[in-house]
Amino acid sequence: MSADGREGSNWFDDDAGPVVRPYAMTRGRTTSAAQHRLDVIALVVTEPHADDPEADQTLAPEHVDIVELCRHAPQSVAELAAELDLPIGVVRVLVGDLVDAELVHVTRPVPPAELPDESILRDVINGLRAL
Template structure:
């Protein structure tokens, strides 16, 4: 199946392989600030990734960064969706998104914590009130 061919990792069906740690430079956490990306956090193109002032820096990005940025340009996606679409491990996607966030290429909206969501009872009362109108 896989093996070492001429000093490179190779898979007969997939072709040359790049190990996840090579894509992240050995890093396992996103950015210097340790930002944590929830699987359901939504990622969209930021000011530097939409052809704005920081767009010139895009040519300096690695192919994996550009691929994630391209997916975000198509539509806002969750971290889990980006990992599936890019066919990359979630840990790798989180590190790469940390790079893109730090450079201003993407923006992330975090999910609403369950403690801040309205209670089901309140929602039912609102629905009943609207029906009574």
């Protein structure tokens, strides 16, 4: 009990464990050093040489989790945020750190303006059928 007669306030929920603010995971940063622009649908892929991220003492546990999740199959930034139960902004910073460390790479979706016109694709299909 505290001096005023109330029970001491806990900074954690007994069921959830200790609370860590998202900015603590990113050390207060809202962007990564290289200013990577990551869409929520950008795919994160683990680099082949990133075989043991736990050996790197500079990585936070969340960094290691991202590398491990992306090792088996590419994951979108949104999927990583959902799987790790972290805000998108935090995941963007963490993924940016991993890109800088060359442990993952990001493939960005093709913008709709750069996709081929549907009529061109139909002409190609018709040309292939004619063969």
